[in-house]
Amino acid sequence: MPAELFDSAACALAVTAQDGTILQANARFSEWLGFSTAELCGQRFQDLLTMGGRIFHQTHLAPMLRMHGSVAEVKLDLLHRDGHKLTMLLNGNKRELADHVVYDLALFGTTDRDKYERELLNAHKTAEALLQEKTAAELALHQAQAELSEAYAIAQRRALFAEQMVAIVSHDLKNPLTAIRMASDFLSRGERTAKERQLLGHIGQSSERAQRMIADLLDFTQARVGQGIVIKAAPLDLHSVIHRAVDELRVAFPKATLEHHAQGHGDANLDADRVQQIIGNLVANSVAYGDLQQPITVTSRLGDGACEVSVHNYGAAIPEALLAGLFEPMTRGTDQGSDVRSVGLGLYIVRELAKVHGGDVAVSSCATLGTTFTVKFQGT
Template sequence: MSVDLFDNAACALAVTAEDGTILQANARFSEWLGLSSAELCGRRFQDLLTMGGRIFHQTHLAPMLRLRGSVTEVKLDMLHHDGHKVTVLLNGNKREQADAVVYDLALFGTTDRDKYERELLNARNLAEALLQEKTATEIALQQAQAQLSEAYAIAQRRALFAEQMVAIVSHDLKNPLTAIRMASDFLKRGERTTKEHQLLGHIAQSSERAHRMIADLLDFTQARVGHGITIKAAPLDLHAVIARAVDELRLAFPKATLEHQAQGHGDACLDADRVQQIIGNLVANSVAYGEPLQPITITSRLGDTSCEVAVHNHGAVIAQTLLASLFEPMTRGTDQGSGVRSVGLGLYIVRELARVHGGDVAVSSCAINGTTFTVKF
């Protein structure tokens, strides 16, 4: 190796005798330890190490060089002239000359390597921490899903029990309610004072209202718990059925103005009782939420391929946010009309009856045209 290449090498280079005495050192070696080449030559290499480094040199490094003839990437701490440590990686080779054995040493700085190793270790620690966090999150998610499933199952059982209880109670209420209605009708036949006729009228209206609510509850439980609402479709004159329903509703709601409009001609195949129930629920809804001084219009339409009924009222506009859930059970738009109907099942029953007839129900509501519920069969 030329002297110029030895002195200007990118790493620290030194040549030592077999006992570790430095015979030659380049400029980078001198720079790292703060000693001149003249100060280094004649000193033993192991004397430039920390105490731990000297022990390692004596017990491992020197024997390995003597026996194996080389070492690779041995990490050592050397002492700078001012006392601070300089960490290096040492590569060494044994070389035999004519009259002696020497060791060629190459030392590489570890600052960048240590930094890289620290960053690598930090990245690994971070990855392990994230993995642990992910694992913990997955476990927590599984536990939450299990708890949610259990809570859902409990809620389903409670809902089923509640619906079954509603069905039982509603069914059992029919008998005493029928007795009340029969007693009221019987008492009306005799001579009564004006006050007594008024009280009997209140009893009749209240029992009729209770009868409608019980019918809705029974249909609700039939749709939710049983096998669905059943119908008995038969040919009928739609306009005549609607006209009869409107006449009966005028008696049930004497303060409301009910108008019937018939459009088109022809027969339909529907369940007459269920159609009247649809009209009754929609009219009751209009009475509850519509403008009391404006008429409620019931329209029956028949065409070559269409059959529908519609109930229109003037009243407050139904908010857009309520339209999507308007036909769900136990749903109310406002508290208005709570004195007319005490359970929110009317529109739900209308939808179920429309669907069991193969159709559906829709609603439109605006300030100019009012609110219209349309049932298509």
């Protein structure tokens, strides 16, 4: 190629030896990388690539050029002299001379192509969104038709829901969460800066929230499509169990002020873990919807045939229209956002746990006195 055409080409051109040493480079190559032509000559082409590009060059690009004699439209990231990354497309060709082999390389900028690809991707996403809307409309129609055969539809939904929930909890959620918690616990053992401790605290709180969600999903699956929620009742000190639960919840909800009041004495025969789960769900509900400027009160009562726990918070009253269905799954007391909210199963799980203990749950709510959830057990 005449020197004038080589130097004035609209793309970057380079000729390298077999080991990648640049023997010749044109002005466009020099201009794009910020090096002079003299600085480029003598450098190895692979040394101008990012680390990933160097690995790709060694494992794929160089072997392909040696074996096949050419490559086309290989995307590589090169480093400008000032350190920023340039994405280019490379075409390469092996040329055998009398006593040695050289590689002719041509590189093209991808700015316009990347812009086109982004526009194409956006168009693809728009098409997917339209398809999802169409799918949602078809699903709604299908659900309406399914109501004509209620028994069949319920069986199908339960089977599908059980499969999905088991898959999500056992694989997609539980295993990654365990890894996160183990890593967080390991990191928290060493000396950390205040910022690192804060971040580890956020990780711990998020993990606790995820763990509660997983527990609720598992229990919901057991209650709706399984053999029912299982408990292991045993004699326990109800006040001590609630006290420990409140101490743990203070760590999980540091922005809330939690108080425990113990009233009366007596025996209780309950599942301690499930009782703590009830308190955890009710406190999480209070944190999500209550006024955190005022304390959340957890009360355990024993004696005179009573065995119950209650959780009280101040804040906006639950609308009367929502009270009747408050303990149904996927139901929330308001549309107000909250970082601590779960998937809308907490109160449903509380009711189911109360029932398997032979009891029930009730709620009272008004603007002046606040909201109180009371769980009564037949566990004495």
